[in-house]
Amino acid sequence: MTSRIVRYAVLGVLGVLWLLPIYLLLANASKSNADFSGSQLWTTGNVVALWNNIVDVFTTTGISNGFGVSAVYAVIAPIIAVVLGACVGFAVIVLKLKHGFTWFFLVFCGTVFPIQMMVIPWFSFSADTGLYDTIVGMIIIYSIVALPFSAFVMRNFFIGISETVFEAAVVDGASVWRIFSRIYLPMSTSALVVVFILQATWVWNDFLLSLILTQSTARPVMPLLNALQSTEGGGPGYTVTLTAALLVSIPTAALFLFTQRFFQKGLALGQY
């Protein structure tokens, strides 16, 4: 009994400690620049100031454009990656591609290289082809980076589907493409969702790639948020920067809270 109380107490104290940075973020995003003296960082703010800061983020900082751009990347690239990944898994497991594991392993090894190992050629190539700082260029790159992990999860998922499903569909006269799109994809919704959520979060939170491969029009929220910090003098006040940090965190936090179970599954698969 006492050990139970100790466990609750330790967890509770640690939990409160863990929430303090969140409290500081909320409290100071809810202060007007006038109230923000820099000496009273622990006091609470108010909703009116928070609202004004939110309006300021969208009207006075360059970050507003980034929200749309990030959303496009975080939705489209994971969808492309997950479908291509499912194709790879389907070819190896269901269609029994010759030397399938070797080819699959070749794709899978794409998860092993740090991005630093590939980003210089990507930078040069995108500059030469006009893909630098374009939405299309970024979607292509994000899709490719997300592909190996998608292929990995989808292959593992297809292993669990009985071969008789495929054989029965063939007997019924369905084409291979039809079997893939009408039977296998719908059967794999849960795996597709896991991959989509993990990759959408990764794309939304990406900093390294977007810092290097974009400049203005195609720049998503994370490098824009980072830039808000370093603007001195004429830049937005600290309260507005913190509000921006709060706003860019809401989509992934919401996605995470609503899909926690899927996250846990994805974690068990070994990424992040």
Added chain:
Amino acid sequence: MHSKSNGYQRSAWAFMGPGVALVLLAMYIPVVYTMYLSLTDYNGLDTPQFVGLQNYVTMFSDPSFLMSLLNTAIWVVGTLIVPVGVGLLVAYLSFGLKWASLFRIPFLIPYALSGVAIGVVFNFILQNGGALSQAMAFFHLPGADTHWLEVAPLNTIVMILASSWQGIGVNALLFIVGLQSIPKEPLEAARIDGANGLRLFTTMIWPLLRPSTTIVVGLSIVNSLKTFDIVETMTQGGPNRISETLGVTMYSDTFQNSQYGLGAAVAIFLTIVTVAASVLYLRRQLAIGDSSGSGKVAEA
């Protein structure tokens, strides 16, 4: 007619082709090209000039790189101690408790935040005269005027703590998955035999948690080797490049100092270390694809 097992080779390639082609063209060729660039002098504009191993010689005699190497080592060790240790503690303490998932929420919230957002928040907390200093002054603690982000290795250590704030929830979840898969009977038997608390943990639970530990440790090492976002957001590797990690060094050498060859050499060094560390858990990760492993994952 084709035989049954070979009947779909052409279709199989239609499905496999795009994925393989994209990965070969957009990942493997750039990897090889980066290797080549590491042997050249290249400023990003002119033609790369072959210089042999010169960049590697420069790299290993560059104090910034050696500092960066040391910092990265501190990151790896620090990330093993704090997020893995506290993650295990949270998992173990909360496992089997009523409202356990409620008590885990504070640790999970930071997980959804980006490295950049965390950098912004912790800059606010750790700047000179920031929230931490004010709290310390309020409680009359010594060190309230510490310059957290300006002195090495203190700045690296506080950034590791900022990163731990985010990472603990994930590690706790992974350990919980592991705890759930431990069979109940041997634990009960040990309990009846009088083992409890620390003894039960060290002799029974810790050895049985080994698969989870391998994944958590492997992931922690690989991810800490690649540290970039938090450092770039909080200190930009400064002041005077004293808080750089390998990822940041590669970025500043290449894209800020236009020494592409040197940056490529750093990238290769980073890759070799990361790949070596990956082998630790890759086998385990691929093993999940086996029929025995996949069932466990589905239950979790």
